[in-house]
Amino acid sequence: MDTAPLPFPVPGERTSDTIRRLRDEHGPVLPVLLPGEVNGWLVTSYEATDEVLANDEALYSKDARNFTGLHDGTVPADWPLRQVIEGDHLLTKDGADHRRLRSLINRAFTPARVAALAPRVQEMTDELLDRMAERDGEVDLVTAFTEPLPVAVICELFGVPREERAQIREWTGVMLSHAAAPDEVNAAAGSLLGYLAAFIARRRREPADDLTTGLIRANEDDGGRLSDNELLWILWVVLVAGHETTVHLIAKAVVALCADPAQLDRARTEDAWEQVVEEALRSRNSVVGLVFRYPLKDVTVAGTTIPAGRPIVVGLTGAGTDPARYGPDAGRFDLGKAKEGHLGFGRGPHFCLGAPLARLEARIALSSLFGRFPGLRLAVRPEEIAYTASIITEGPLAVPVLLR
Numbered sequence: 001m002d003t004a005p006l007p008f009p010v011p012g013e014r015t016s017d018t019i020r021r022l023r024d025e026h027g028p029v030l031p032v033l034l035p036g037e038v039n040g041w042l043v044t045s046y047e048a049t050d051e052v053l054a055n056d057e058a059l060y061s062k063d064a065r066n067f068t069g070l071h072d073g074t075v076p077a078d079w080p081l082r083q084v085i086e087g088d089h090l091l092t093k094d095g096a097d098h099r100r101l102r103s104l105i106n107r108a109f110t111p112a113r114v115a116a117l118a119p120r121v122q123e124m125t126d127e128l129l130d131r132m133a134e135r136d137g138e139v140d141l142v143t144a145f146t147e148p149l150p151v152a153v154i155c156e157l158f159g160v161p162r163e164e165r166a167q168i169r170e171w172t173g174v175m176l177s178h179a180a181a182p183d184e185v186n187a188a189a190g191s192l193l194g195y196l197a198a199f200i201a202r203r204r205r206e207p208a209d210d211l212t213t214g215l216i217r218a219n220e221d222d223g224g225r226l227s228d229n230e231l232l233w234i235l236w237v238v239l240v241a242g243h244e245t246t247v248h249l250i251a252k253a254v255v256a257l258c259a260d261p262a263q264l265d266r267a268r269t270e271d272a273w274e275q276v277v278e279e280a281l282r283s284r285n286s287v288v289g290l291v292f293r294y295p296l297k298d299v300t301v302a303g304t305t306i307p308a309g310r311p312i313v314v315g316l317t318g319a320g321t322d323p324a325r326y327g328p329d330a331g332r333f334d335l336g337k338a339k340e341g342h343l344g345f346g347r348g349p350h351f352c353l354g355a356p357l358a359r360l361e362a363r364i365a366l367s368s369l370f371g372r373f374p375g376l377r378l379a380v381r382p383e384e385i386a387y388t389a390s391i392i393t394e395g396p397l398a399v400p401v402l403l404r
């Protein structure tokens with residue numbers, strides 16, 4: 001090991017910048033000190049990311065029982081990241097357990113269900129843009145557009161009635177808020193879980209054409225192996241994994257396009273919105289790091305040995321902007337690179353379950369926004385935009401724009 005563990009994240013520096021800097025200064029794999037002084041490892045290059053993800057299950061587990069420090073007294077009982085990694089859902093399961101759960105969800109979350117959502121996503125997008133159009137002067141795109149849209153889409157997917165959506169938005173808003181106190185966040189999360197539990201019970205009595213009913217039916221066809229509590233965690237992980245990621249990706253793509261009028265022009269004239277989404281997933285991903293993978297034995301990645309049982313953060317941002325893979329200007333948002341592929345949705349058994357929906361939603365949101373407001377521009381310089389601080393997702397706290 002040629003470096004002592006370096007703090008990660010670094011206060012005052014955007015997580016995506018930290019990952020890139022650590023890649024350039026310290027190479028593809030390095031020991032880091034996670035929040036709470038917990039020892040971990042960070043993977044920063046495309047090749048090393050690809051190698052780790054390709055060996056999920058064979059060499060790496062997502063199950064926190066394989067994180068040694070969590071069980072031997074090294075990691076404090078109140079370590080905040082425990083909440084994220086000790087839940088019982090897709091992202092914390094391996095092998096047969098994971099496959100069973102994922103195949104059950106796949107039977108309910110079908111390509112047809114996603115395709116059927118397209119006209120509703122367009123309508124919900126247009127409703128938000130209509131409301132924005134009534135306003136004069138500066139508008140914050142995050143509160144007016146990028147934050148409400150994904151939660152509305154997930155409510156539509158789950159089948160939550162319109163009149164109950166404002167409440168869901170409020171709870172998820174508190175959960176996402178980076179200014180809310182921990183007990184406020186816990187209270188909102190508790191209320192949301194309580195709502196979802198009652199909603200599953202309601203859909204048992206009153207089935208409808210939605211994902212919740214689809215999950216209940218798929219489970220019944222499977223012999224009813226999952227309890228309502230397990231179904232609840234499925235809805236929960238879809239909501240959590242599908243919400244903030246999409247909010248931030250759309251906002252980051254808006255900032256990238258506004259910061260480079262030539263790229264925006266190209267997106268418009270070539271109607272290249274699918275490429276805009278792919279390029280944002282590569283060079284401006286909202287998911288900056290994946291938590292966690294635990295080596296099942298000592299592993300060597302890009303020449304560095306990581307001991308068994310240590311938590312690894314896979315720094316997707318580092319992979320997406322790696323000059324060794326994408327050339328010297330890898331960090332630039334460049335529609336010409338959209339065809340080169342990326343790991344923005346991961347790979348292997350945990351590949352993003354919501355990728356088709358995320359792609360559809362981001363494409364409709366961006367093409368409709370820039371179509372509706374041809375004069376849209378940032379009201380501040382891109383460098384003045386502040387970003388959320390997390391080792392998992394990153395996005396602008398606010399994007400002040402002028403619509404005309």
Ligand code: HEM
Pocket residue numbers: 090091092102237238239241242243245246249285286287290291343344345346347349350351352353354355357358
């Ligand atoms: C731009 C938006 C999105 C991005 C960048 C994104 C990215 C990712 C990534 C990188 C993973 C892999 C995690 C890992 O390997 O540790 C993942 C998993 C997942 N995503 Fe997404 N996601 C997005 C939107 C969505 C949406 C809209 C949904 C659902 C509606 C969703 C549901 C999930 C679920 C359930 C998993 C866990 C899959 C598993 O472990 O088998 N995501 N996502």
